[in-house]
Amino acid sequence: MADVVILLDAYASVFGMRVRVALAEKGIKYEYREEDLRNKSQLLLKMNPVHKKIPVLIHNGKPVCESLIIVHYIDEVWKDKAPLLPSDPYQRAQARFWADFIDKKLYDAQKKIWTAKGEEQETAKKEFIEALKVLEGELGGKPYFMGERFGFLDIALITFYSWFHTYETLGNFSIEAECPKLISWAKRCMQKESVSKSLPDPKKVYEYILEMKKKLGVE
Amino acid sequence: MEEVKLLGFWPSSFVYRVIWALKLKGVKFDYIEEDLSNKSELLLQYNPVRKNVPVLVHGGKSIAESLVILEYIEETWPQNPLLPKDPHEKALARFWMQFGVDKIRPAIFAYFRAIGEEGEKAKEFQEVLKIVEKQGLGDQKFFGGDNTIGLVDIAFGMLAYWLECIEEVVGVKVLEASSLPRLHAWAQNFKQVPVVKDNLPDRGKLLAHYKHSREKLILAASSSQ
16 A cells, blocks of 8 residues: 655745655655645644644654654654664764754744844854854764764754855855855755755745745834 | 663752653663752763753763653663654654643743743643643543553653642642643642652752742842832
């Protein structure tokens, strides 16, 4: 019996992108459905009644929510191909620790770069670069975060790369100047089709954010 | 058998999550009490990034963040499983643990720090718990099943014991049998589970600890007016 896989997503979402990359890595056929977040579908409301957010993976009718939980799920169900998490429990714990760091430290800081102004924005930029530098330190001289193979932690972080142009333009700074090694890592990831086909054009993301800001009345 | 150490802080419900999980798996460990106002070299060495507890040290390698530690314990010591085997059920368990981080934690934080709007914040906190009651807790006694507790029960443990002390200090009840009957019942049952009952911080000390924290907040709030 063939698997039926549907992804409820929104093209600019760094969280949604994570799932796209994971599905592509595993070569899983799925139906992508773009959600209008200001007019959510009945299906989204039914499949994620608690948060009403994307991404939601619907596998044979059953929903899985929260991007990193979905990536874990994908890795566990389609376990015979392209493992995303390491097999060693300690390595897995390290990957999860850093993914948690990204979702707590990096996410909050990046949001204020495009929503805030003046001193609040400056503080956000500082915190963002600081967090990126810590991550850059963790990467060290390795090609990917967990070593030779692209995996879970690379997936957790690479999606933010599609937003770097937006942060740099609105924040008036250069991420490459601050974190050159991280940019090299990002470009290496982008050479993988599973990544380049899953991330939106950074210019489109920037246009989308400008539109969002106008609608929110944030100039 | 490699040595297991747990760096903790006695009032922390996050630390107790790890204690309960280790004990349920029958893992022997050394507990090291940390003074968070005066962090030890050991703590800074084992958790240089976040500098907090709990930190699990297994065979000299350290793991931080309680939910990450819980998954590590589950994978390293598979006896007495605390997560479902089925991937979808497992994803659901992880969803509720994440809900605790994203929704419960900020709500309880806001409720504890509310000076002058305790009632309002208590209501908001209750709304969050109503979601857990309606959509998270099924018909069974525990999140982990009818007879066994799992990682979700462990993750929500603070609601069963720590919250009572916080309610007493803030002065407004949140987890009431009248408005949250099933979650309230779950809390009473959870406290009776032997590994939990035998491993809880002293109530008097905990009350005093929260009273002290809240007094500091009230002082800060009144001096900034």
